[in-house]
Structures are given as structure tokens and as C-alpha cells.
Amino acid sequence: MPVRSSIQLSRSRVRLTTRSPMTNPLIARLRLLSSLSEDDLQILEAACTGPQTVPAHSDIQAEGRGTEHIHIVQSGWAARYRLLRDGRRQFPALLIPGDLCDIDALLLNRTHFGVVALTSCTISVLPHARLREIMESRPAIRDVFWWLTFVENAISAEWTVGLGARSAEERLAHLFCELLVRLATVEMTDGNSYALPLTQDQLSDAVGLSAVHLNRTLQDLRGSGLISLDGHRLTIHNWEALKDFSDFSADYLHVEGLRSGENRRAAH
Amino acid sequence: MPVRSSIQLSRSRVRLTTRSPMTNPLIARLRLLSSLSEDDLQILEAACTGPQTVPAHSDIQAEGRGTEHIHIVQSGWAARYRLLRDGRRQFPALLIPGDLCDIDALLLNRTHFGVVALTSCTISVLPHARLREIMESRPAIRDVFWWLTFVENAISAEWTVGLGARSAEERLAHLFCELLVRLATVEMTDGNSYALPLTQDQLSDAVGLSAVHLNRTLQDLRGSGLISLDGHRLTIHNWEALKDFSDFSADYLHVEGLRSGENRRAAH
DNA sequence: CGCATACTTGAGCGTTCTCAATACAGGTGG
DNA sequence: CCACCTGTATTGAGAACGCTCAAGTATGCG
Numbered sequence: 351m352p353v354r355s356s357i358q359l360s361r362s363r364v365r366l367t368t369r370s371p372m373t374n375p376l377i378a379r380l381r382l383l384s385s386l387s388e389d390d391l392q393i394l395e396a397a398c399t400g401p402q403t404v405p406a407h408s409d410i411q412a413e414g415r416g417t418e419h420i421h422i423v424q425s426g427w428a429a430r431y432r433l434l435r436d437g438r439r440q441f442p443a444l445l446i447p448g449d450l451c452d453i454d455a456l457l458l459n460r461t462h463f464g465v466v467a468l469t470s471c472t473i474s475v476l477p478h479a480r481l482r483e484i485m486e487s488r489p490a491i492r493d494v495f496w497w498l499t500f501v502e503n504a505i506s507a508e509w510t511v512g513l514g515a516r517s518a519e520e521r522l523a524h525l526f527c528e529l530l531v532r533l534a535t536v537e538m539t540d541g542n543s544y545a546l547p548l549t550q551d552q553l554s555d556a557v558g559l560s561a562v563h564l565n566r567t568l569q570d571l572r573g574s575g576l577i578s579l580d581g582h583r584l585t586i587h588n589w590e591a592l593k594d595f596s597d598f599s600a601d602y603l604h605v606e607g608l609r610s611g612e613n614r615r616a617a618h
Numbered sequence: 619m620p621v622r623s624s625i626q627l628s629r630s631r632v633r634l635t636t637r638s639p640m641t642n643p644l645i646a647r648l649r650l651l652s653s654l655s656e657d658d659l660q661i662l663e664a665a666c667t668g669p670q671t672v673p674a675h676s677d678i679q680a681e682g683r684g685t686e687h688i689h690i691v692q693s694g695w696a697a698r699y700r701l702l703r704d705g706r707r708q709f710p711a712l713l714i715p716g717d718l719c720d721i722d723a724l725l726l727n728r729t730h731f732g733v734v735a736l737t738s739c740t741i742s743v744l745p746h747a748r749l750r751e752i753m754e755s756r757p758a759i760r761d762v763f764w765w766l767t768f769v770e771n772a773i774s775a776e777w778t779v780g781l782g783a784r785s786a787e788e789r790l791a792h793l794f795c796e797l798l799v800r801l802a803t804v805e806m807t808d809g810n811s812y813a814l815p816l817t818q819d820q821l822s823d824a825v826g827l828s829a830v831h832l833n834r835t836l837q838d839l840r841g842s843g844l845i846s847l848d849g850h851r852l853t854i855h856n857w858e859a860l861k862d863f864s865d866f867s868a869d870y871l872h873v874e875g876l877r878s879g880e881n882r883r884a885a886h
Numbered sequence: 887c888g889c890a891t892a893c894t895t896g897a898g899c900g901t902t903c904t905c906a907a908t909a910c911a912g913g914t915g916g
Numbered sequence: 917c918c919a920c921c922t923g924t925a926t927t928g929a930g931a932a933c934g935c936t937c938a939a940g941t942a943t944g945c946g
Contacts, residue, residue, distance in 0.1 A: 414869075430775070432775075432779045432783075434779075434783055434784070434865055435865050438783040438784075439783070440778065440779040440782040440783040442774075442775035442776075442778040442779055443775070454768040454771060454772065456768075457761065457764060457765045457768055458765075458768050458769075458772070458872060459872075459874070460869065462772065462867075462869045462870050463775060493725065496725060496764060496767070497725045497726075499764070499767055499768070499771065500722040500724075500725055500726050500767070501726075502771065503722060503767065503770065503771050503774060504722065504726070504730065506710075506771060506774040506775055506778060507698070507700075507710035507711070507731060507774055508710075509778050510708065510710040510774060510777050510778050510781060511700045511702075511708040511710055513778060513781035513782045513826065514708040514781045514823075514825075514826025515700075515702055515706040515707070515708040515826060516702070516706075517933080518933080518934070549891085549892065549893090550892075550893065551892080551893095555782075557782070558781065558782025558783060559934075559935090560934070560935055560936075561892095561893090562894085562895090562934090562935075562936080562937095563933085563934050563935070565893065565894060565895090566894090566895090566934090567934095569894085597702055597703050599730075601682075601728065601730045602730050604726060604727075606727070785901080786901080786902075817923085817924065817925090818924075818925065818926095819923095819924080819925095827902075827903095828902070828903055828904075829924095829925090830902090830903075830904080830905095830926085830927090831901085831902055831903070833925065833926060833927090834902090834926090834927090835902095837926085887946100888945100888946090889944100889945090889946085890943100890944090890945085890946105891942100891943085891944080891945100892941100892942080892943075892944095893940105893941080893942070893943090894939100894940080894941070894942085895938105895939085895940075895941090896937105896938090896939085896940100897936105897937090897938095898935100898936090898937090899934105899935080899936080899937100900933105900934090900935070900936095901932105901933085901934080901935085902931105902932085902933075902934090903930100903931080903932070903933080904929105904930090904931080904932090905928105905929090905930090905931100906927100906928090906929095907926100907927080907928085908925100908926080908927075908928100909924100909925080909926070909927090910923105910924080910925070910926090911922100911923085911924075911925090912921100912922090912923090912924100913920100913921085913922090913923105914919100914920085914921080914922105915918105915919090915920085915921105916917100916918090916919085916920100
């Protein structure tokens with residue numbers, strides 16, 4: 351039993367050698383977590399058109415607008431955001447490669463949240479019309495997108511709990527745990543360490559703290575020896591202790607994948 | 619222009635005379651907000667089995683369990699909850715008649731949130747297997763359930779924003795606005811007033827405040843003349859002012875109903 | 887080298903918390 | 917009808933937490 355255990359996701363379904371580093375991370379994630387066939391994955395990948403670059407700080411999707419595409423983060427970090435009257439800003443979600451920015455626009459007229467690129471991002475686009483076609487002919491894909499919606503919902507609920515009931519330090523530690531697990535599913539971690547290219551300002555909008563207090567909280571966390579954050583690389587020195595401190599459990603991220611599906615099959 | 623304007627939802631599709639007071643509130647809500655046919659509504663209503671009574675304070679769905687049914691609130695108030703190690707509790711969602719308690723269990727193995735009855739509730743049950751059958755034969759119903767998921771998601775995001783960026787008083791005022799609109803869709807309001815059967819303890823778990831501070835915040839709100847809360851009836855004396863104070867906009871509740879659907883039709 | 891952005895630190899204030907006591911309400915049994 | 921009991925609401929006081937304002941220090945880029 352190593353003193354510093356490290357997070358480990360099952361990678362049984364992943365064939366690293368067959369994937370170029372430029373592979374769509376959403377596809378990578380679904381290959382790992384869903385039971386979609388290679389066929390389905392390829393159809394989906396083909397439907398994602400033209401990754402285009404969005405510079406940091408600019409909107410991927412403006413607040414209150416409609417859209418006819420789903421935006422998918424290919425590389426870089428983004429966030430859903432909401433501006434309050436007096437200029438306060440809150441991120442209800444942080445988006446990393448493989449995340450859908452605005453799937454809710456598929457059925458909702460307007461997204462009342464904007465999506466902003468926190469770093470320079472490449473974003474690919476999946477037209478609603480095309481996705482509807484695909485979902486019609488491939489029910490498994492439809493289920494996967496619904497599943498993704500549920501997972502997002504679970505993350506959102508967990509953030510609500512954190513903001514409502516956890517202290518600043520716990521909240522931040524919890525976020526670092528969440529990010530390790532989520533980044534691991536798209537192979538953006540290196541052991542217990544990952545690149546965290548956000549500014550403290552941006553982090554503070556995610557955890558609902560002022561930038562000043564975020565800075566101090568970060569120092570407390572560093573001081574406790576649980577993590578370090580130098581340059582923009584976050585390292586978790588003691589995963590078990592950080593998990594324990596922040597009361598983190600990866601359950602809500604549903605990293606174990608889709609329900610195995612006897613019931614679904616039985617029903618069809 | 620009345621000084622105290624009152625909230626008004628379009629009720630054009632509702633035929634009040636044809637509905638008994640015992641009608642399934644989920645069906646009532648969908649009749650109002652979705653474009654489901656009367657046929658679809660009836661199929662759905664028929665699939666909701668045996669409303670059963672759950673006493674206040676007991677679990678409708680235990681934390682971390684799986685389930686083979688969707689639980690639907692018929693009457694009474696419930697909440698999704700999450701317990702933290704040290705006993706703190708947070709509600710990521712408040713559930714009123716017509717709400718689905720645990721639709722995510724349809725695709726997720728376990729719900730990591732519990733559902734508790736806040737008052738005595740009647741809960742009806744929709745078996746997953748049956749719902750899957752129905753969704754297979756009635757795509758419109760499938761879309762409506764996905765739409766409901768998105769709306770929940772939007773509410774959850776809005777709560778995140780509130781907890782992260784709004785003051786105690788704004789947060790509480792915002793919740794009162796939200797509840798007015800949501801209750802109006804199931805006809806549980808009387809003008810700008812509604813029964814709010816929750817204890818202050820329960821309210822405090824929804825807005826992430828201590829019970830003591832919730833009490834004081836409530837008094838501030840009462841003192842400002844915007845609302846009153848006597849017995850368990852909440853009255854909003856000045857809807858516009860309360861909306862303005864809490865920066866509330868009903869957009870995120872999507873009370874205007876499903877997207878009109880040209881795109882959906884075009885794709886099929 | 888200089889400017890802009892990000893990070894850090896200090897100090898004081900305001901909000902929200904905890905602990906603890908008190909008041910009030912509804913329901914039960916004597 | 918009253919005494920009591922439990923749960924809920926209210927109040928006070930002090931402490932902790934997180935905020936704002938403001939200054940100062942890195943760091944990176946042109």
C-alpha cells in the first residue's frame with residue numbers, strides 16, 4: 351500500500367496506440383465511459399465539424415442567445431457564466447476538453463448562461479439538426495447524450511452543495527479533486543498532477559469567493575501540504591488526505607460509465 | 619397599469635372545467651407548458667401508479683440507492699438533499715407537486731442525493747421499464763422528459779449562481795420569486811400569494827444559511843415591506859420590486875414551454 | 887525597459903455563524 | 917381546562933469567515 355495512492359481509472363477499453371493526440375476528447379471520453387460501439391463513435395466524431403479557435407476571454411456563446419449547434423470543447427478551458435447586475439460573476443460550470451458547452455439549447459429556446467473561453471480554446475461544433483438525425487437512427491447515441499445531461503446535472507448539484515454548505519477551503523479542495531478525476535477521463539493528468547491554466551480570478555468565480563480570499567485560501571491549502579500550485583501546474587501531494595478533507599467522493603462524476611443496460615435492453 | 623402588478627401565465631391551453639382538483643399535477647403542468655397531445659398526456663397519466671402517502675421527514679428515496687421507478691410529487695413539498703460528514707445539510711433542489719424526484723436514476727446507477735418529504739406528501743410512481751416503453755412509442759414524450767431534465771438543470775445552475783454570488787437577502791427573495799412562478803404553473807398560487815409549508819430550518823437548508831440567520835434575513839425582508847409570511851402563507855406585496863431587488867427573471871424556469879419545434883419537425 | 891496582467895499582503899469592516907436563552911404554538915394526557 | 921411537552925420561531929452576544937479597498941510585488945510580453 352503506497353503512502354501516496356494515486357487515482358486510477360479503468361482503461362481497459364482504451365487502446366492508446368490507435369488514437370492520435372488530436373482525437374476528439376469527447377469521443378475519447380465516451381470510448382472510456384460509455385458502451386457506444388466503435389461505429390457510433392465514428393459517426394459522432396464525423397458529425398463534429400471544423401474545430402475553430404476562440405481566443406481567451408471571448409464568448410463561445412453569448413448570454414441569452416439561441417444557437418443551432420452544440421459547442422464542444424476540444425482543447426482549452428471554458429466556463430458557463432452568469433453576470434449579475436452589479437458585475438458579480440459566477441460560473442455554474444467549468445468546461446474542459448470533451449465537455450458540451452450548451453447541450454440544453456437542443457430543446458430550450460435560449461440559454462440564459464453565456465459560455466466564455468477561459469484560455470484560448472478550440473471548439474468544434476455539432477449542428478442540432480445533424481445530431482437529431484443521428485439520435486433518430488442511433489438510439490444508443492441518444493441515450494449517451496441524455497446520460498451526459500444527467501452527469502452535468504449531478505455536477506451542478508454537487509456545486510450547489512459545496513457553495514451552500516462547505517467552507518472556502520473545503521470548496522476549493524473539492525474542486526481540485528473533481529478536476530483531477532474529470533481531467534483523468536480525457537487523459538490530461540499526469541499521476542496526481544495536472545495543468546490548471548486558470549487565473550485566480552477565474553477560479554474565484556467558480557468557487558464563489560473574492561479573488562483576494564481565494565488567494566488566501568490557496569495559500570492555506572498549500573501550507574497544509576496537501577497540494578502545490580506552481581506555474582499553472584497543480585499537484586496533489588496526498589490524494590487520500592485531500593479527498594478526506596474536502597469530503598470528496600467521485601460518485602457524482604459517474605466515471606464508471608453508463609448503466610450496464612439489462613433494463614434498457616429488456617424494455618426495447 | 620396597476621401599481622402592484624401580478625404574475626400571469628398564459629392559460630390558454632388549460633381547460634379548468636375539465637380537470638378535477640385531484641388531477642396529476644405533472645400532467646397539468648405538461649398540458650400548460652408542453653405541446654403534448656391529449657393522447658400522450660393520458661398515456662402518461664395512466665402510467666403513473668398508485669399515489670401513496672409519505673409522512674413528513676421521511677425519505678422518499680434514500681441517499682446513494684438505486685431505484686426502478688421515477689417518483690413524482692403529487693401533493694406536498696419535498697427536497698433533494700445531501701448530508702455532509704459533520705451533519706450540515708444542503709438541498710440542491712426543492713420539489714413541489716408536478717416535479718420528478720429522481721429522473722436521473724433512469725440512466726444513472728445510483729442517485730447520490732436523497733429525497734426527503736418536507737411535509738406529508740403523496741407520491742406516485744412511474745416504473746422505468748414502463749416509461750422506456752412509452753418513450754419508444756411516443757417520441758414526443760421522450761422529448762418532454764428530456765426537456766424537463768434541462769429545466770431542472772437550469773434551476774440548479776441558477777441556485778449555484780445565487781449561492782455563489784448573491785447575498786442572503788437577495789437569495790431568499792429570489793427563491794420566493796422562483797417559487798411563485800413554479801407554483802403558478804400547477805395552480806397553487808392565489809394571486810401573488812402562496813402556501814409555504816416549510817419550516818425556517820428547511821428553508822435555511824435550501825438557501826445555504828444557518829437557521830438563525832435565515833430568521834433574521836426573513837425579518838429584514840418583511841421589514842422592507844416586500845413580502846409577508848404569516849402562518850405558512852407567503853404574500854408578495856410588490857412583485858416588481860421583489861423581482862428587481864433579487865435580480866430575478868423567470869427565463870430560466872422556461873415557463874413559456876417547449877421550443878415551438880420547427881427544427882425538430884424538420885429533422886424527423 | 888516599460889507596460890499590463892496576475893498575484894500577494896495588510897487592515898478594517900460587514901456578513902454570517904455558533905452558542906445559548908427565551909418565547910410561542912399545537913397537541914396530549916390528567 | 918390546565919400542565920406539560922415537543923417542535924418552531926425569535927433574540928442577544930461574541931466570534932469566525934469572507935469581503936473591500938488599497939498598496940505593493942512578481943511575471944510576462946512587446
